[in-house]
Amino acid sequence: MLPKAKHLKHLFSLDLGTTKFCLATLREAPGQAGYSVATVSVPADGMRRGMLANIEQAKAALRTLLELAEKEFGTDISRVVVGVAGSHLGSRVVSATRLLEGPVVTSQDLLALMEQVEADQPSDGRELLHTVPIGYRVDARETIDDPRGFRGKSLTGEFFLIDADKYYMKDIVDVCNDSGLQVVRLYSEPFASASVTVPDAFKQLGVAMADIGGGTTDGLVFKGGRPVFAFTVNVAGKLMTNDLAIGLSLSHEVAETVKLRFGVKPRPGDQMTVTDIRGIEKLVGEADTNPVLLPRLQELSALLARELYPYRGALGAGLLLTGGGADVIGITEYFQSRLHIPVARARPMLSDEDGSGSAEAAMARSPHPTKFATVIGLLNLEIGRLGDLERTRKVSWTNRYIGQFFNWIRELS
Numbered sequence: 001m002l003p004k005a006k007h008l009k010h011l012f013s014l015d016l017g018t019t020k021f022c023l024a025t026l027r028e029a030p031g032q033a034g035y036s037v038a039t040v041s042v043p044a045d046g047m048r049r050g051m052l053a054n055i056e057q058a059k060a061a062l063r064t065l066l067e068l069a070e071k072e073f074g075t076d077i078s079r080v081v082v083g084v085a086g087s088h089l090g091s092r093v094v095s096a097t098r099l100l101e102g103p104v105v106t107s108q109d110l111l112a113l114m115e116q117v118e119a120d121q122p123s124d125g126r127e128l129l130h131t132v133p134i135g136y137r138v139d140a141r142e143t144i145d146d147p148r149g150f151r152g153k154s155l156t157g158e159f160f161l162i163d164a165d166k167y168y169m170k171d172i173v174d175v176c177n178d179s180g181l182q183v184v185r186l187y188s189e190p191f192a193s194a195s196v197t198v199p200d201a202f203k204q205l206g207v208a209m210a211d212i213g214g215g216t217t218d219g220l221v222f223k224g225g226r227p228v229f230a231f232t233v234n235v236a237g238k239l240m241t242n243d244l245a246i247g248l249s250l251s252h253e254v255a256e257t258v259k260l261r262f263g264v265k266p267r268p269g270d271q272m273t274v275t276d277i278r279g280i281e282k283l284v285g286e287a288d289t290n291p292v293l294l295p296r297l298q299e300l301s302a303l304l305a306r307e308l309y310p311y312r313g314a315l316g317a318g319l320l321l322t323g324g325g326a327d328v329i330g331i332t333e334y335f336q337s338r339l340h341i342p343v344a345r346a347r348p349m350l351s352d353e354d355g356s357g358s359a360e361a362a363m364a365r366s367p368h369p370t371k372f373a374t375v376i377g378l379l380n381l382e383i384g385r386l387g388d389l390e391r392t393r394k395v396s397w398t399n400r401y402i403g404q405f406f407n408w409i410r411e412l413s
């Protein structure tokens with residue numbers, strides 16, 4: 001269920017990607033109940049492999065995006081939630097145990113256990129982005145999702161953590177502040193993408209999601225319905241385009257068109273006329289593109305196989321691909337043949353966007369391109385946060401953690 005309209009009116013998410021900067025917001029659908037997602041994007045600048053590489057160039061590109069988005073959305077944009085990506089992200093599963101304060105487990109025990117976990121984490125140059133409970137055990141019993149109300153002496157919890165380089169996140173906040181934006185919240189991009197592309201039924205079976213962006217492929221693994229591992233590999237769509245540009249002597253714009261036209265499973269006999277960088281026209285077809293693209297896809301599949309190796313036999317729902325790189329024709333079939341697990345493409349969709357709430361069906365009917373998975377996922381996570389705040393209206397463990405993080409962001413601004 002979506003939060004109240006007043007909380008959504010000025011909700012904007014920002015994805016600072018390697019190939020594009022993108023803003024998203026919610027719009028009321030004329031004549032319909034609910035909201036639809038609107039996006040605006042511009043070519044990225046000052047980024048490399050999902051991270052800032054030139055701050056002044058990034059600021060200039062962001063200001064261009066803001067000017068365009070404010071015209072398109074018809075409103076000023078001053079507050080955003082922002083995605084964090086790159087190889088500096090880290091994830092792990094940790095466990096902690098504490099004695100109960102009373103005869104039964106209470107919400108206060110859960111809060112105290114989470115505080116203990118967070119206090120025990122190394123903090124030198126790192127900041128937690130997400131702390132997700134995986135399961136709890138009362139004394140030596142089996143793991144359960146919600147231990148409140150059970151009697152016992154001790155409570156053990158397992159938590160999935162994602163953290164990031166604190167100083168790099170300050171750089172992101174600085175870039176946004178200098179462009180006139182207040183950062184309300186930072187979320188890890190793989191966590192955001194997974195929130196709008198991975199159905200709950202897939203999470204229960206065990207599934208991996210890989211968001212193939214421009215500079216990096218960011219992933220998240222689920223077991224038993226819970227996230228257990230996040231990863232980043234530095235091979236993605238931009239390298240595929242670069243390979244075609246160099247191998248066929250094409251501009252990057254033409255190479256991108258060729259990549260999306262042919263992929264690694266072109267229509268038999270399909271060819272197109274292109275103009276190379278010397279101004280010479282020539283025919284391009286499968287015989288030209290496959291020898292260039294296949295080695296890069298082989299490299300990416302090998303890197304994914306390495307990341308997923310610890311979870312072999314546990315991915316009953318296989319691998320879901322999203323991000324712009326997932327649109328390369330034939331990539332799902334190729335990865336399936338290499339990884340020997342089911343592979344499918346997943347488009348992003350807010351669970352309540354069309355009122356059905358069925359994430360499985362949304363994969364097929366979503367109107368949104370895969371390249372917007374991250375920016376829509378950022379919206380989705382913030383909608384969930386606002387909904388939690390609206391429902392509780394008191395200091396719960398969720399509100400306590402969110403409030404703490406917001407104070408940290410405010411200190412950076």
